[in-house]
Amino acid sequence: MDIKQLRTFLQVAELGSLTKAADRLNIAQPALGRQIKLLEEELSTPLFTRHGRGMVPTAAGQILAERAATILRLVEETRVELSSSKATVRGTVSLGVPPTAGEVIAGPLVERFAKQYPDVTIRIVPAFSGYLLDFLQRGEVDLAVMYNTHGVQQLKPEPLIVEPLFLIGPAGADLSLDRSVRFETLADLPLVLPGPRHGLRALIEEKAGDAGIALKVSVEADSLQTLKDLVLRGLGYTVLPLASVRAEAQAGILCAAPVIAPKLTRELVLARSVVKPSSNAVRLFADTLKEQMADLVHSGIWAGELLAVGSTTSGLRKLPT
Numbered sequence: 001m002d003i004k005q006l007r008t009f010l011q012v013a014e015l016g017s018l019t020k021a022a023d024r025l026n027i028a029q030p031a032l033g034r035q036i037k038l039l040e041e042e043l044s045t046p047l048f049t050r051h052g053r054g055m056v057p058t059a060a061g062q063i064l065a066e067r068a069a070t071i072l073r074l075v076e077e078t079r080v081e082l083s084s085s086k087a088t089v090r091g092t093v094s095l096g097v098p099p100t101a102g103e104v105i106a107g108p109l110v111e112r113f114a115k116q117y118p119d120v121t122i123r124i125v126p127a128f129s130g131y132l133l134d135f136l137q138r139g140e141v142d143l144a145v146m147y148n149t150h151g152v153q154q155l156k157p158e159p160l161i162v163e164p165l166f167l168i169g170p171a172g173a174d175l176s177l178d179r180s181v182r183f184e185t186l187a188d189l190p191l192v193l194p195g196p197r198h199g200l201r202a203l204i205e206e207k208a209g210d211a212g213i214a215l216k217v218s219v220e221a222d223s224l225q226t227l228k229d230l231v232l233r234g235l236g237y238t239v240l241p242l243a244s245v246r247a248e249a250q251a252g253i254l255c256a257a258p259v260i261a262p263k264l265t266r267e268l269v270l271a272r273s274v275v276k277p278s279s280n281a282v283r284l285f286a287d288t289l290k291e292q293m294a295d296l297v298h299s300g301i302w303a304g305e306l307l308a309v310g311s312t313t314s315g316l317r318k319l320p321t
Contacts, residue, residue: 003075008035008067008109009047013065016054050128070139070275077279091281092122095289096132096144099224100200101268104243104302105145109292111284120281128222129199139275142282145289147199148267155277157269163241165200165264166256170234175257177242182261187213188214190236192227195220200266204239207262228254239264242303243296267307 011021011099012032022029039303041045057065070072077091097106106124113122125132125141130142136155140153168185169175186208193215212301218236221227227238228245232253239259248254272278272284278286296302 003072005035005039006072008032009039010065010068010072012036012048012055012059013071015059016056018055025211026250044301045208055171066138066290071104074276088119089117089281089284090119090281092121092123093279093281093285094125094127094141095125095285096135096141096146098129098146099126099222100241100244101145103224104241104246105292108296109289112292113288114209116288117284118280120285122285128197129195133165136273137275139273142273142276142278143286143289145268146271146273148269155271155274157271158237158290159305160268160270160290161297161302161304162265162267163243163302163304165203165259165266166245167237167241168228168231168240168245168254169257170231171253171255173237173255175255177256177258180258180260183207183259184211184213184261186215186239186259190216191219191222192219192230192236192238193217194222194227198222200239203264203266207264210262233314241266243301246301291299 004086008021008025011025014025015021018033018036018222019233020172022032025032033163036047043060043064045060046058047064048055085148095106103125110122113120123141125135127135128145132141132146133155135141138143146157167175167181167189175181177188186204193204196202196205204215219230221230223242224240227240228248230236231238232248239289242249243255245254245256249256270289272282272286293302294306297304297306
């Protein structure tokens with residue numbers, strides 16, 4: 001099996017026809033058919049089901065198509081990286097981020113990296129941590145900032161930050177960063193929270209179960225912006241990291257208070273794809289991400305404790321101006 005065979009196979013799988021693939025590749029159809037047959041003999045399994053309307057990949061063919069696409073992408077990325085000069089960083093970097101973290105870090109991170117490495121294409125993929133884990137395992141993203149779960153351990157994640165969570169209410173809700181509220185207070189409030197598949201919701205429900213209280217969830221919304229808008233309209237309270245409502249709290253349209261007994265915290269980690277080797281661009285992007293997160297914590301924009309190099313805690317008593 002070689003690169004040329006994989007490219008040929010993918011063309012047939014994509015078009016579902018030897019005739020169409022032969023036309024695109026500009027080779028004779030019988031020769032193309034022999035190539036596919038030789039590949040099937042080498043792998044000792046049929047790769048296509050033939051019928052009157054064309055060819056459909058078998059289960060084995062579907063697996064090969066997924067792997068071949070990944071292999072060819074890696075070959076191209078390697079070619080681009082090796083053919084470029086040592087002074088130029090090129091290629092593509094894909095980063096997965098959960099919505100609550102993505103809205104805080106994505107903008108300044110991309111701006112910072114793009115200034116240093118303008119020849120790198122950056123792709124930001126917002127998704128919940130469960131999906132990000134799957135994306136990493138399938139090689140659909142190079143890196144992911146995600147909330148630590150048991151399933152992440154197989155990726156050997158790098159700890160980034162432990163962030164406290166806050167009760168968020170509308171203006172006039174009498175919440176203050178200087179005055180904590182007990183977790184049991186949430187049982188008396190109408191809540192707007194993400195759906196059950198969201199890690200934040202699972203954490204809050206787990207703590208509620210431990211405390212023996214029932215939560216009154218009036219609205220479920222998986223969008224961070226929607227959660228904030230619903231609270232702003234007075235339709236309930238939510239629980240979020242302070243950084244995700246920083247602008248609204250400064251404007252006085254939302255207010256926040258730390259939650260205690262128990263204190264609610266989440267650990268953010270940086271995980272890397274287990275099937276894609278890290279290119280130079282990916283490694284530099286990961287370094288820039290850690291630098292940017294440290295800057296956000298040091299400046300007080302992101303409340304929490306750094307777990308990476310240079311660990312510090314940011315102030316929680318006031319919002320920086």
